[in-house]
């Protein structure tokens with residue numbers, strides 16, 4: 468497929484690093500990015516809002532109003548996209564029942580995550596990439612299951628993004644598997660995400676990334692009088708809760724407190740997202756979530772999976788978790804009319820670029836090691852080819868060795884090699900290194916931090 472299209476080559480200037488890197492956009496991904504449509508996203512959000520409320524405790528037997536009706540609509544959208552996938556996409560509602568928990572569930576409640584699984588085309592590639600939004604909505608009182616709760620932005624925006632990603636991506640084959648999921652029960656305590664994360668853990672899924680999209684479609688903050696649709700936040704955990712004492716000791720010894728798996732995914736999201744989406748800056752926030760708040764990525768982070776939260780830059784709290792009303796001249800409520808669909812388009816396209824680049828990339832290189840035998844100011848790294856991605860029909864172009872100064876937030880330099888090792892005239896005392904596998908089309912795996920060892 469190489470050279471069938473004219474690849475778009477551009478010089479990417481990182482505003483923060485003030486360094487220049489030549490970037491090649493994979494034309495297959497660039498084309499999909501261009502297919503993400505603001506009109507289509509508006510239609511998805513408007514349809515979700517039309518169910519009146521999507522509260523988790525709303526009447527499950529009402530065919531027109533409430534969460535269950537909305538879930539069936541999302542399932543129908545996924546089934547519609549399955550028909551264009553050549554049998555690769557399957558859709559279902561993963562259902563279970565909750566008993567009252569003395570907290571935010573006060574009745575026996577049928578639960579469901581609406582899932583569409585786009586099966587990878589490489590039978591030797593068991594990697595899974597997940598993208599989520601939460602379908603449930605709420606008003607001021609989290610137990611109010613009857614009032615209108617449009618949930619256009621929270622989280623109709625994330626759910627619409629998931630539907631739109633499924634629409635565009637289901638037409639294209641990927642070696643690895645992508646799962647699109649509209650999670651339920653977020654507002655009642657991350658219930659759907661907990662269920663799914665436990666399922667992934669019990670099933671020993673090779674889940675390499677979760678992108679959780681929650682509140683990604685509005686661009687203004689009345690408190691600070693900012694309107695800006697060119698920036699989006701990615702929140703990531705530095706020292707995850709699953710770290711045992713021994714892992715913590717390694718982190719201390721190697722100085723890796725800023726290199727956890729979710730933080731690497733956040734860096735990757737920034738680099739790849741900005742590569743493909745114009746007029747969008749991905750702002751990394753070094754926190755698992757916003758101050759004292761939580762989200763659906765957390766149950767994955769605590770179980771050891773790389774997971775990040777994507778959220779708009781400026782939240783408008785008059786439009787979040789609010790009874791619909793006008794008070795002192797301010798209109799409260801999470802309505803469609805307060806959203807910016809071109810901003811939602813960019814944020815959805817950013818997700819697409821990251822997911823597609825991951826799913827097209829080879830798996831991560833194995834046994835990445837930094838030579839630790841002798842004291843030297845050069846650094847030698849070596850590794851083994853990835854488990855998946857080297858099989859028939861898929862070629863690995865080579866590897867990137869990434870490098871950055873210890874205090875720097877992003878990778879600053881990228882060295883290419885087609886060998887299984889590289890020596891660089893930079894000291895491992897002063898820099899962090901990582902290695903990515905890269906496909907013929909330029910799709911990189913997630914980076915692997917080396918462990919010390921001997922050749």
Ligand SMILES: [Zn+2]
Nearest residue numbers: 621622681682
């Ligand atoms: Zn939310």
